[in-house]
Amino acid sequence: MERRRSTDEQMRLRTIVERMADGIVIVSRDGVILFANPAAERLFGRSASDLTGRDFGFPAVAGETTEVEVVRPQQQTVTAELRTVDTEWDQEPAHLISLRDITDRKRAEERAAQLDRERLGRIEAEAASQAKSDFLALMSHELRTPLNAVLGYAELLDMGVGGSLSPEQRQQVGRITASGRHLLGLVNEVLDLAKVEAGQLALEEGVGHSRGVVDQAFALIQPIAEGRGIALTAQTEAHGEAVFQGDDNRVRQILVNLLNNAVKFTNPGGKVTLEWGRTTKPDRDARLLGPRAWHFFRVKDTGIGIPPDKLATIFDPFVQVHGGHARTAEGSGLGLAISRRLARLMKGDLTVRSELDKGSTFTLWLPDASGRAKETAKWRQESPDTAARLEGLGEIGRVLLREVDPLLNAFIARLQEGPIVEGAREMRTCQLGAHTGTFVADVACTLAAIEESRGEPSAVVTDATQIQTVIAERHGAARALLGWTPNTLTREWSLLCDEMKRVIRLGGPGFSEESLAEAFVIIDRITEQATETSVRALNRASQNQPGPELIRRSDGGPG
Numbered sequence: 153m154e155r156r157r158s159t160d161e162q163m164r165l166r167t168i169v170e171r172m173a174d175g176i177v178i179v180s181r182d183g184v185i186l187f188a189n190p191a192a193e194r195l196f197g198r199s200a201s202d203l204t205g206r207d208f209g210f211p212a213v214a215g216e217t218t219e220v221e222v223v224r225p226q227q228q229t230v231t232a233e234l235r236t237v238d239t240e241w242d243q244e245p246a247h248l249i250s251l252r253d254i255t256d257r258k259r260a261e262e263r264a265a266q267l268d269r270e271r272l273g274r275i276e277a278e279a280a281s282q283a284k285s286d287f288l289a290l291m292s293h294e295l296r297t298p299l300n301a302v303l304g305y306a307e308l309l310d311m312g313v314g315g316s317l318s319p320e321q322r323q324q325v326g327r328i329t330a331s332g333r334h335l336l337g338l339v340n341e342v343l344d345l346a347k348v349e350a351g352q353l354a355l356e357e358g359v360g361h362s363r364g365v366v367d368q369a370f371a372l373i374q375p376i377a378e379g380r381g382i383a384l385t386a387q388t389e390a391h392g393e394a395v396f397q398g399d400d401n402r403v404r405q406i407l408v409n410l411l412n413n414a415v416k417f418t419n420p421g422g423k424v425t426l427e428w429g430r431t432t433k434p435d436r437d438a439r440l441l442g443p444r445a446w447h448f449f450r451v452k453d454t455g456i457g458i459p460p461d462k463l464a465t466i467f468d469p470f471v472q473v474h475g476g477h478a479r480t481a482e483g484s485g486l487g488l489a490i491s492r493r494l495a496r497l498m499k500g501d502l503t504v505r506s507e508l509d510k511g512s513t514f515t516l517w518l519p520d521a522s523g524r525a526k527e528t529a530k531w532r533q534e535s536p537d538t539a540a541r542l543e544g545l546g547e548i549g550r551v552l553l554r555e556v557d558p559l560l561n562a563f564i565a566r567l568q569e570g571p572i573v574e575g576a577r578e579m580r581t582c583q584l585g586a587h588t589g590t591f592v593a594d595v596a597c598t599l600a601a602i603e604e605s606r607g608e609p610s611a612v613v614t615d616a617t618q619i620q621t622v623i624a625e626r627h628g629a630a631r632a633l634l635g636w637t638p639n640t641l642t643r644e645w646s647l648l649c650d651e652m653k654r655v656i657r658l659g660g661p662g663f664s665e666e667s668l669a670e671a672f673v674i675i676d677r678i679t680e681q682a683t684e685t686s687v688r689a690l691n692r693a694s695q696n697q698p699g700p701e702l703i704r705r706s707d708g709g710p711g
């Protein structure tokens with residue numbers, strides 16, 4: 153009698169459960185699935201017969217509500233709200249677990265939060281950049297304009313336009329002019345620093361000639377040095393013409409600042425020397441990238457020196473080491489800060505060595521251009537066709553590198569929209585974009601390295617190729633975990649190849665036909681190689697995969 157009632161109850165329970173819109177699974181106390189309703193079959197993407205007998209794999213605690221991820225075949229996940237109540241099944245105590253699909257709600261929440269974050273970030277960035285631009289505009293206009301007027305009127309007075317001046321008045325007008333010039337210099341320096349910090353300082357990228365820059369700087373400093381009784385000399389060990397890569401106006405500005413300081417902080421009778429040349433062994437303290445030849449300008453003085461504990465801070469804005477009598481030497485404490493930033497913008501550096509009471513040596517490092525200038529000319533002459541094909545690959549690589557983020561977004565959007573990957577819409581952005589950004593960045597570097605090595609085998613190109621192989625292998629193995637087929641993977645690579653070419657085409661109307669064609673041939677070759685490697689890795693990984701995971705704790709869930 154008892155047994156019959158319980159069988160009836162079970163039948164009723166089953167009927168109710170079968171009709172429920174939520175996924176329901178009955179799990180034994182030791183975690184084995186005993187029953188799954190049709191909604192659960194849809195949620196798990198598996199039949200009831202496939203589910204029953206499997207380990208549920210998630211601790212069921214009666215009365216608890218948890219957010220979980222239901223793992224479907226091919227590793228797609230669905231977010232669900234899991235609730236557990238205790239029940240009886242076949243006269244045994246069991247758990248009735250209901251699972252409600254909340255993926256859409258979750259996605260909408262995430263999207264709203266993401267949009268909010270992006271909006272806030274944009275507003276903040278725009279406000280910061282607007283504040284910087286306003287500041288720059290204010291500095292350049294509101295301060296410089298009246299200052300120039302002050303200087304202009306002082307000059308008019310000095311010329312006697314408003315009537316003749318007594319010697320005393322003339323002296324006072326002279327002081328107005330000197331202070332005005334000093335202030336204008338200061339405003340210009342603050343403006344320069346603000347521009348560098350705001351990333352708004354445009355530098356000319358070119359090849360500069362050392363001799364010319366040195367002559368111009370000397371023309372400005374020689375009279376000051378003579379006035380202070382300091383011997384100023386220039387010397388070079390460089391045979392032939394020494395050339396550097398950088399903006400020669402800015403290099404001259406740095407040299408003028410270094411020479412000016414050297415003269416300022418050296419007592420009369422002292423010496424200031426400017427040496428320049430080329431080396432492949434720069435000082436260790438110079439923050440320079442890559443083993444290559446460097447051009448240096450070295451300003452040495454026999455002046456008062458800088459205490460060791462102050463050496464690190466003199467490149468910070470507004471730092472002045474010397475108080476007392478040396479402070480009479482005018483300055484703002486901005487020159488070195490600007491100079492080092494400029495040097496680093498030109499891919500070089502500015503370093504210092506100094507000994508108190510003996511003197512200081514400041515060295516400006518810049519990429520050397522002598523070898524490059526000569527070799528490029530020779531290369532163009534000897535192999536005009538190769539030069540035409542390869543020159544410009546570096547620039548194409550730079551465009552690709554600059555556009556990695558938008559490229560990645562477009563690539564993911566196309567994967568999600570298009571028919572290339574089944575179920576891509578349900579996959580997370582990070583799953584879809586995995587490895588791709590790194591791969592594209594490496595392709596960009598390969599293009600630059602091929603131009604740099606003029607198509608000859610080089611360590612950098614070999615290195616880049618090996619990195620691509622590693623990425624392609626990892627990518628294939630990761631796609632195997634998602635249950636992708638070789639066909640899907642091949643289509644994904646071809647889509648990436650298309651995207652890289654699209655970005656390049658958009659990025660440079662100025663690229664020559666030859667270099668563009670060469671870049672596309674290289675990209676095709678790299679993609680082909682990567683496709684083969686990753687399909688091999690996918691096949692290998694698919695052969696030894698463990699049994700499927702059914703459910704996992706959600707990252708964003710409360711429990």
Ligand code: ADP
Nearest residue numbers: 413414417466472473474483484485486487488
């Ligand atoms: P400024 O010269 O306008 O004060 P800088 O940024 O050019 O600003 O220099 C910062 C400080 O570094 C100087 O005030 C000075 O104390 C120290 N300094 C720079 N060059 C030398 C030098 N050649 N010898 C001694 N001290 C120097």
